[in-house]
Each structure stands twice: as structure tokens, then as C-alpha cells.
Amino acid sequence: MKLAFFDTKSYDIPGFDRYAIPAGIEIKYYEPNLNRDTVSLANGFDAVCVFVNDTVDAEVVEKLYTMGVKAIVLRCAGFNNVDIKACEGKLRVFRVPAYSPHAVAEHAMALLLTINRRTHKAYIRTRDFNFSLQGLAGFDLYGKTVGIIGTGKIGRVFADICKGFGMNVLAYDKFPAANSGLNYVELPELFAKSDIISLHCPLTDETRHIINADSIAMMKKGVTIINTSRGALVNTEDLITGIKDRKVGAACLDVYEEEGDLFYEDCSGHIVEDDKLVRLIAMPNVIVTSHQAFLTNEALDNIAATTVNNLTRFFSGDPDTTTEVCYHK
Numbered sequence: 243m244k245l246a247f248f249d250t251k252s253y254d255i256p257g258f259d260r261y262a263i264p265a266g267i268e269i270k271y272y273e274p275n276l277n278r279d280t281v282s283l284a285n286g287f288d289a290v291c292v293f294v295n296d297t298v299d300a301e302v303v304e305k306l307y308t309m310g311v312k313a314i315v316l317r318c319a320g321f322n323n324v325d326i327k328a329c330e331g332k333l334r335v336f337r338v339p340a341y342s343p344h345a346v347a348e349h350a351m352a353l354l355l356t357i358n359r360r361t362h363k364a365y366i367r368t369r370d371f372n373f374s375l376q377g378l379a380g381f382d383l384y385g386k387t388v389g390i391i392g393t394g395k396i397g398r399v400f401a402d403i404c405k406g407f408g409m410n411v412l413a414y415d416k417f418p419a420a421n422s423g424l425n426y427v428e429l430p431e432l433f434a435k436s437d438i439i440s441l442h443c444p445l446t447d448e449t450r451h452i453i454n455a456d457s458i459a460m461m462k463k464g465v466t467i468i469n470t471s472r473g474a475l476v477n478t479e480d481l482i483t484g485i486k487d488r489k490v491g492a493a494c495l496d497v498y499e500e501e502g503d504l505f506y507e508d509c510s511g512h513i514v515e516d517d518k519l520v521r522l523i524a525m526p527n528v529i530v531t532s533h534q535a536f537l538t539n540e541a542l543d544n545i546a547a548t549t550v551n552n553l554t555r556f557f558s559g560d561p562d563t564t565t566e567v568c569y570h571k
């Protein structure tokens with residue numbers, strides 16, 4: 243079984259080798275993303291392994307299919323970058339539904355604590371022997387209201403973490419979880435009552451730009467918005483306007499609408515062309531991390547184990563239907 247592995251980073255290789263070699267899977271690690279320009283690299287392989295910023299649109303799917311590729315294994319949970327409809331009847335698609343909800347939820351809390359207590363600024367100040375506290379005041383999380391949009395695996399871990407801080411948790415989900423003990427409300431109420439809003443729903447046509455000028459208008463002045471899900475849940479231009487209007491007090495962004503060509507790359511020696519991202523990064527009340535919420539040792543190990551299991555089960559004629567992604571009309 244031959245696997246073409248796209249968008250490889252050095253931290254991917256040890257875990258995948260650990261599981262793939264004993265399973266008899268031969269992996270070719272490619273640095274480039276999978277997209278229309280690079281799809282020919284998959285020629286002669288049985289399957290492709292992709293990550294969040296690979297672009298598996300209908301054209302790429304068609305080319306993979308004609309080259310004889312049989313499966314796409316996503317080494318992530320979200321699958322908005324794969325045209326699932328185009329794969330129907332041609333390629334089977336598998337993902338890693340859960341590798342560590344704790345990793346992502348803990349990162350969301352780390353961002354919130356950092357932006358609120360300005361630890362990122364304090365760290366730089368004390369390294370320069372500047373011990374002034376000017377501008378470092380935050381607020382107690384205890385007693386504040388957090389609104390969680392999407393209460394699946396990650397959203398619920400985040401809710402538990404917030405409860406540990408003594409926060410009031412409001413939740414919204416299209417499919418509320420039974421017996422979760424969560425206080426579900428409709429979106430307008432969540433927007434109006436939350437001091438902090440954290441996004442944990444997938445990116446779909448319905449959730450695209452769920453944070454926009456209209457929803458921001460409903461929010462409390464000074465609200466903190468956290469996005470560790472997918473960039474396009476937030477209309478970046480509207481967020482920037484909300485921050486400039488002093489309506490949005492802070493934003494913590496692990497994901498960004500146009501992250502595809504930038505995140506995971508070292509662009510420090512380049513002039514970044516994306517003015518919206520540059521504007522966000524220049525704001526004192528915004529923290530951007532480069533889609534790293536998943537990045538813990540435990541998560542990397544689970545990702546490799548599940549992906550290799552997805553491949554071996556599919557190619558041995560016993561596909562794991564719990565990890566398969568199918569098109570729903």
C-alpha cells in the first residue's frame with residue numbers, strides 16, 4: 243500500500259513511521275500542499291494523506307480518481323477542504339474525528355488567559371527589565387459569561403474548563419447534546435449575554451461568517467471572541483471594524499480565513515501581502531496563532547494511529563464507518 247503524504251512537517255514523520263512501517267504502508271512524504279498544481283505527485287499511489295490547508299476540490303478529486311487513487315485520509319477532524327460530493331462513488335474519504343479535544347480546548351483557554359492577563363506583553367517587558375504594570379490590567383474570568391457555539395467534543399471540554407474557572411456557560415448548537423447539563427439558548431441571546439464567545443462548530447454553508455457585522459452588533463461592548471475552529475466562521479473585515487469601533491474588546495484567532503498560503507510557513511523574511519492579517523496582528527488586543535491548537539504530543543500520536551488504522555481497514559475490505567466522511571444530500 244503506497245501513501246502520498248502532502249504538506250509534510252518534520253513533526254508528522256516520527257508518529258506516522260511508528261504506525262505505518264509495521265502496517266506495511268510505504269509513505270512518500272511531500273512538502274507541498276495537495277492542490278491542482280501538485281496533484282500529479284499522487285500518480286502511482288493508492289491513497290493520499292492531507293491536512294487542513296490542502297485543497298481537494300472537484301478538479302483534484304477527478305485527477306486523483308483517474309490516476310487510480312482510491313482513498314483520501316485526512317489527518318484532521320474538519321473536512322471542509324475536501325469536495326465530498328465530488329468524491330461520491332469515486333474516492334472513499336476518512337478522517338480523524340477526535341484526536342485530542344483537550345488539546346484544542348486547552349489552547350482556546352490559553353489564548354483567553356493570555357489576551358486577558360496580557361502575559362504575552364508581560365513576558366516581553368520583563369525580558370527587557372521593564373517591570374511596569376501600565377496597560378496590563380485584565381478581568382476576572384470568575385463569574386463572567388462564556389457563550390460556546392458548537393458543543394461537540396471540543397466545545398464540551400471547553401465548557402468544562404470554563405466551569406472550572408467559575409464562569410457561567412451558555413451554549414448554542416444546531417443539534418443540542420442530550421443530558422449534557424448545558425444551558426442551551428438561541429444565538430441572539432448568546433450574542434447578547436456573553437462576555438466571551440468561543441467557536442467550536444464546523445465550517446459549513448450555515449456557519450460561514452457566523453461572526454459578522456450583524457452578530458457583532460448584537461454583542462456586549464468589550465466582548466472577547468475566540469476562534470479555534472475554522473477561519474471562515476469569522477468575517478475578518480467585520481471583525482476588524484468591530485475592533486476599530488471598540489465594540490469587540492479582544493480577539494484570539496488560531497485560524498484565519500485566508501490562512502492557506504501562510505500558516506505553517508516561515509514568512510518572517512517576506513513582506514506579507516495580506517493586509518487584513520497584518521492589520522489584525524498589529525492590533526494590541528488580538529492574538530494570532532498559526533492553527534496550532536491541535537499540536538500536542540498526544541494528539542499527534544492519535545492522529546497517526548487513527549489515520550493508519552483508517553488505511554489498513556479500508557484496504558483490507560473492512561472500512562471504519564465511524565471515521566468515514568460521506569456526502570449527505
Ligand code: NAI
Nearest residue numbers: 320392393394395396415416417442443444470471535536
Ligand atoms: P464535533 O463534530 O464533535 O462537534 C461539532 C459540533 O458543532 C457538533 O455538536 C455539531 O452539532 C455542531 N454544529 C454543527 N452545525 C452547527 C451549526 N450550524 N451551528 C452550531 N453548531 C453546529 O467536532 P469537534 O471535534 O468538537 O471539532 C469542532 C471543530 O474544531 C472542527 O469542525 C474543526 O473545524 C475545529 N478543529 C480545529 C483544530 C485546530 O487545531 N485549531 C483541531 C481540531 C478541530
